[in-house]
Amino acid sequence: MSTSLAYTPVDEIPQIHQSLKQAFASGKSRDIHWRKQQILKLWHLVEDNLDGFRKALFDDLGRAPEESDGTELNSLLLEIKAAYNNVGKWSQTEKAPWHYMWFAMSPATRIEPKGVVLLITPFNFPLYLILAPFAAAIAAGNACLLKPSEGAPACSSLLAELFPKYMDQDFFRVVNGAIPETSKLLELQWDHRNGTVARIVCTAAAQHLTPVTLENxxxxxxxxxxxxxxxxxxxxxxxxxxxxxxxxxxxxxxxxxxxxxxxxxxxxxxxxxxxxxxxxxxxxxxxxxxxxxxxxxxxxxxxxxxxxxxxxxxxxxxxxxxxxxxxxxxxxxxxxxxxxxxxxxxxxxxxxxxxxxxxxxxxxxxxxxxxxxxxxxxxxxxxxxxxxxxxxxxxxxxxxxxGIPFGGVGASGHGATTGKAAFDEFVHRRGSIDSPFWLDPMMLFMRYPPYTSRNTTMLNLVMHPKPPA
The missing domain is CATH 3.40.309.10 (Aldehyde Dehydrogenase; Chain A, domain 2)
Structure with a gap:
């Protein structure tokens, strides 16, 4: 069955991109409760429309509904549920291991969203390969633009129809199209692009007779x-x-x-x-x-x-x-x-x-x-x-x-698309310390000039590491 896919006007794409950047700058997506609400809405987007997705997958790929459930839709719901259940834990600031020199500075790693994310998917798993990383990107606190595959027009049309009904349109948008629309997307600045974009790059490389590996x-x-x-x-x-x-x-x-x-x-x-x-x-x-x-x-x-x-x-x-x-x-x-x-x-x-x-x-x-x-x-x-x-x-x-990551290495790709590993792709790990002023008269005065032999000796005594045991 042939499905007519309405393409997004190319001149609207920069406007959509700019509106997503403005939404992210508002800081609204940093709230964990808001993220959980959006992940739950994504769950219902899929769960409420399973029959529609089964039909779309059959129309695009001739795939039996039972096979779509077993290989794509159930897996997708598992990923969304994992993101919902773990978003709070995954997003917590990580304290550094205790060390006598640095504990007073509260060293930690802040888990922060990257910003505005572009997700592009191939045709073969047109729902899982875009909505599973999307769930992780929501959990990470990003705004997202999704570009479904024009090779799966029924699924892409259904996503474009459902997104305004379920998802926050300030933060999450769908753009449909082919080469002109994708080219316009790739011209814009994104804080993260998902690994599927590498497929487009590889397709272009094929025009120059670049070797392609058999992967599996x-x-x-x-x-x-x-x-x-x-x-x-x-x-x-x-x-x-x-x-x-x-x-x-x-x-x-x-x-x-x-x-x-x-x-x-x-x-x-x-x-x-x-x-x-x-x-x-x-x-x-x-x-x-x-x-x-x-x-x-x-x-x-x-x-x-x-x-x-x-x-x-x-x-x-x-x-x-x-x-x-x-x-x-x-x-x-x-x-x-x-x-x-x-x-x-x-x-x-x-x-x-x-x-x-x-x-x-x-x-x-x-x-x-x-x-x-x-x-x-x-x-x-x-x-x-x-x-x-x-x-x-x-x-x-x-x-x-x-509990295990899914992703390639070298020519087979980079990054991960499932679970905590996918969440980690969409966050910036931001190192942080908070050094109290009372440390200066106690010990940190030794770092300042004018340098003296006494201060240097004391500094090396405290900070120079011992040989590995």
Whole structure:
């Protein structure tokens, strides 16, 4: 279904930006009670309109409502609730550890909002990836401008419709549009931009043939104790949202002698997940638009690997079959860019040492998956690679796991988008001391000129640190 998205007039964007700056300058958002009220309103914005959001996600992505609940909407409500429950604790000034020299100065770190924040989201999780960091930005006390994805017009239209009904329009606004509107936003001065903006920069870099890394390998230990469950978890994570998830497994690395057994397990997992054709049942999403469908078809048409499951894409409906490709070399077209589709390339290697070399040759991963029952195997892979997250024997669920950060490293991104780690992205940690005047006659007089040997000796006696123990 095609949804018409009303774009924000470009000449209004600087005015919106200026009004947000004025609202933040009022100091109203520094009040914790006000922040909690706004987070609660965000909760109701989502909770009251779940059916509308489910329909919008289906219209934009062809995603089954049950999948939207499990992978996006429930996760979003968890993030909003965590922000509401913890905003007071997260915002408290942090006292420095006691030290005999400085305790009288009350050293502390003030947790303060950065100011006016710009949030830009991609199309693949058009609600979670903008409203989860938005909840953290509210908790941090910022004013925010949200730019939803024009690639998900139904969700973006619904957000623009709902925001004036729920959120304080002085502090929180939605701007819709495409390249001209986004370009105008990026011309303006912001106190913080969310990590998704890096995607736009990377898109521009692609015009200059800048290399792009495949982000999410899945390394399989042939001795894994339950291959059936491991394969099912992998295929679920690969096929959810038709593979259009930044943390989906991009490719699997398996020992050469294990490849056929692994493929058979993945096929069986697929048929267990989809006993009937998902194109007919609607239990698998479609590719978001024609441009991405053509890109995926180009990848499939030009791979050097052997397609052993699926391989077809319907260019009228943009539905891509679940696809497995074996014997994929590192210079294959499937390894040249992030697939963002339900295609699993399999890279055969000799052993775990070669697997580690492959991972490191392709840049920093966003999510590194290891499927193994051997703690030594997992440790070896994790200790000798770098990635935003290190996940053993699971896919996707780490985004819902309370208490750990979600974010990339190096080429896979920076910053975090969940929980306390996301809150920390939106605050300035402002060091502070308050030195009482009575310290001068007691001890601080030693720092002033005119310098004397007596004062220098006393100063070094008090302030010169001892060697580390």
């Amino acid at each position: 390998p899945a390394v399989f230990d042939p001795r894994v104790s339950n291959l059936k469950v491991a394969a099912k978890r992998l295929m679920w994570g690969k096929l959810a949202n038709a593979g259009q998830i930044c943390m989906s497994p991009d490719y699997a690395i398996v020992p050469e002698h294990f490849q056929d057994a692994f493929i058979e397990a993945c096929k069986q997992a697929y048929y267990e997940l989809h006993p009937r054709d998902p194109k007919e049942t609607g239990n698998m999403a479609r590719i978001v638009n024609e441009r991405h469908a053509k890109r995926i078809k180009r990848l499939l048409d030009n791979t050097k690997g052997e397609v052993v499951l699926g391989g077809n894409i319907d260019m009228e409906t943009y539905f891509c079959e679940a696809t497995i490709v074996k014997d994929v070399p590192l210079d294959d077209i499937l390894m040249s860019e992030e697939i963002f589709g339900p295609i699993l390339p399999i890279v055969p290697v000799k052993d775990v040492n070669e697997a580690i070399k492959v991972i490191n040759s392709l840049g920093h991963a966003l999510v590194l998956h290891v499927f193994s029952s051997d703690s030594g195997f997992k440790k070896k892979v994790f200790d000798n690679t770098q990635s935003g997250l290190a996940i053993a024997n699971e896919t996707l669920l780490h985004i819902q796991t309370v």
